[in-house]
Every structure is written in structure tokens, then in C-alpha cells.
Amino acid sequence: MLSELRKDYNKGILLEEGMNPDPIKQFSAWFDEALKAGVDEPNAMTLSTVDEEGKPSARIVLLKGVDERGFQFYSNYGSSKANNLVSNPHCSLVFHWQALQRQVRVCGIATKLLRDENEAYFRSRPRQSQLSASISPQSQRVESRDVLERLWLEAQSKYEGQPIPMPNNWGGYNVEVTCIEFWQGRPNRLHDRIEYKFEDGSGEQGAGSWKKERLAP
Secondary structure, rough: OOOOOOOOOOOOOOHHOOOOOOOOHHHHHHHHHHHHHOOOOOOOOOOOEEEEOEEOOOOOOOOOEEEEOOOEEEEEOOOOOHHHHOOOOOEOOOOOHHHHOEEEEEEEEEEOHHHHHHHEEEEHOOOHHHHHHHOOOOOOOOOOOOHHHHHHHHHHHOOOOOOOOOOOOOEEEEEEEEEEEEEEEOOOOOOEEEEEEEEEOOHHHHHHHHEEEEEOO
């Protein structure tokens, strides 16, 4: 039955000469195309981490920023993903835009954002989302949904008419890119894959350069 779930890919091609030498700018161009194509939540990405025992874990999070530093997302610093990143900051991100038959895979190193940046983003969130972040013991066991609903209502009453303070254990991460792959579906499973790797002898991104190569599908 699963063998019947096959689909050919014919919505685009990916050639090295048509790609920006800066992979962050190339990603931004693809992201804009995903927006114009009406892709549902194009900023949804799979974040994969590894715990201290080497066991992998993956979940969907939302991209909240991308710039020359890398890719940014936010989380509770007591969550399972955050605990994984403490023991091993290496992680990967995957974007899948089926409407365009495209994927982007990112490998990098996650570091926490500064509190000022966390505060600015927290203030930009809907008030209801701020309340949820303030009461949720993310990834911890709770007795029931009713417990969460009660905590949320209590917080709503407590902070009525006043700003909601950002929790001390909440904030963002920046994933500094070490490798990024752009994948375009092609007919006959001969997909296009172009990978950028940062070649750097000093350990600082600004001191090196990006190398672009085609990979076999």
C-alpha cells in the first residue's frame, strides 16, 4: 500500500550558477518564494537534537528570524530540546515546502540569544501566548489539561491590566550555520542537491568562506 504513495517531481530545477554565493541570502530568496506560493507556515522547521546519551530527538518549531548570524527560534530553557542543547549544542533544522517540492537542511551550533533580544521578541508576541509561556513547565509531566487551564486563568487574572514579565527560563537560540543543503525535487528521483559548507581555519565564520558543491540524489 505504501508503495502506491509515489509522486513525480517536476516543479523546478536547481543549478549552481543560478544560486547566490551566500547561502543565507539564497535561503531568504527561497523563503520569499514559499510565502508567495502560499505555503502554509513556511517557517515551520524540524529541529533535531541529541541528548547526553547520544539519543536523537526531533520536533517542529517555528523560525522567528534569519540573518547573517544564522537561524533563530525560541523555547523554554527547561524543555527537553534545551536540555539537549546544553549537553550538545550541535543540531539540525529541516524545512519542507511540498508545494514547491523543496527542502532545506541546516546543520549548525546553537547558542542562547541575549536577554534584550529575548525581551523584544517576547513583547511582540500575542498576550495570550505570553501568558502560556509564563505558566507552562514545558516538557514536564502535568496531571491533566485542567491544571494548565487553571494556571492560565490564574495568570490572566494576576496580570490583568499590566505587562506580563518574561519568564527567566524562556528565550531564544541562534543556530550558526556550518552546512546548509538546498534540495529541489526532479523527475525520476534524480533530485537536485546543492550543499554549502563553511570552510574556516580559525573557528570564526567571518574569517572563512562558503564552498558550494552538488550532491548525488
